[in-house]
Amino acid sequence: MEREMTVMTGHGDLSDDVMVETLSRLPVKSLMRFRCVCKSWYSLVKDPNFIYKHLKRANNMRLMIYCTYKNPYDTDPFNDLITYFSIFPDKTLTDLHIQDLEPTMRGTTTGPYDGIFLLLGDRTHINLWNVSMDEYRVVPGYEVRLPSETRAHSADYGLGVDPKTNDFKLVLVLTLWDENKQWTYDEFSPVAVYNFTTDCWRDVGGFPMNHHYRFEGADDIYLNGFCYWVVRRPDYYKAILTFSMSDEVFQVIEGPNVPQFLNYNESAMSPWILGLYDDCLSILFSEEMAHSFDLWMMTGGSWTKQFTFGPFIETYQPFTFWRKGEFLLQSSDKRLVLYDSKYEEFRDLGITGLWFSVNILKESLITVKRR
Template sequence: MNEYRILPEPPRPRSGVSGGRPSNTRIFCCNYAVGLDPMSNDFKLVMIQTLNDERGVSSINDCLPNVAVYNFSTNSWRHVEEGLFPVGRYLRGKAMNNVYHNGFCHWVAPTETPCDCVAILSFSMSEEVLQEMRGPRVPPITEGIWFKYWTIGIQDDCLSVLHVEESRRSFGLWMMKGGFWTKHLSFELFIERYQPVGFWRNGEFILESYPLGGDRRLVLYDSNYNQIREFGITGVRFSVRFLKESLVTV
């Protein structure tokens, strides 16, 4: 329908004590997600801001996390404070991968140090509360920015995460079923090193090649036929977002 909406300016970060943004801080990055509140049948956009102090160190532990929600029906923002916890060790990357599923928005959340269990932050669109969920338990990754080795999505209508091992050639798909993470499939790519970018259709995943030299490439891997399809797109860095047309008109 070629429609778009200009949102009003979001509220400024504020401290739980003074009501204003902590002194000597700046906004390091913002993370957004869109979803439906199944109780009010209203679409919402949730924004989480990470603050850094003048040294470039996360300072959000000193105040409430700056979480704000935009309501599509009222065209207005408001701060979310009740039931939140400090999230300074999470969401420190820009444009973190997220997915909406059954009334919750989920992010793969990097922690201060690599561990054997990925953290997932979930935001209830109805109760407007952040929660932490433990992801699948896998061997820890120690090289570079480890959260880039995960991506979150929906597979067979289940919350799922795609994980690449430290070699960047072997992958595992984990699905949340019955309250437990189950490894659904594994696959290995022998020629190049890759990192996950996003979920496509069932059994298909968008990956980014990670060559030792030269431009990176965006490819589609079909696990059903063990085939890689080239998009013909090269560049330095990729970010992929998917539009679910039945969710909201953009």
């Protein structure tokens, strides 16, 4: 006979606290199996407080790689590229063996927020993907009414939660192309928001600005109810675009006091990589054209430079933040390396390719299935 176990979230029973703490340290796949043990464990795994506790574990980080490389054994110049989507199961990156993810899930990834990724084919083929739970949600396509003589040129997304309603939202910003001017349409960009609970899109008006901004990369950063993107004006000056998930309004804030470049090539060679460092919005800036880097943090409403690492003889392209003081970079010979700024050490992660997409995965019990 199965013994019913009552798991409480309070502090009245030490054994209950120990049980909750123990379960919160387990991987998602184990917790999904353990739901069948008893009703209280089933309820616990679905409890929002437990989900949040599990998500915020200090060791809850995995590295995901989307890599394209040239097949050295294929002589066909039109069919010699191989692409794979993999994850490093070892959170410490001590063991560098990789695990291939589901081969049918192909597409550009953006995010994640709380373990949920966006897989993009185009505006009509969008999947929300919880990798750890192997769950998908097909997002309905967004149909937009465009001004005459324009077409959709590019789409940029932000994923996060509205702290007022606790509802997940997906924001879409379209950049239009003016067929008459043969240039990007600079009057406004259509904006729409998808709510998880309603499973539908809403138009939230245009995106007017004094300057027409272009997004400097696919990924957004979510922090405390706001999405953030790096954007570039026509004069190549960069700034930070923010979107409030509650008020659904945009704002542009200035970036750190770093050199700005007035031509495309120099601006592109000195990217601003957005990330979170000590739970603060941060930017990794290339100080000497990919030979050295500055870390800037937004604290108290202003930017402060924390430290510099480099200069290096070799050039590096920054990808993303890893753990505190560690950054993922691509070397000039297309190797993925991990740099530890504290010990000033490089680690080759054994990945070489033509193109990379690097994402940080947190194991998450948040479901993307429709209720």
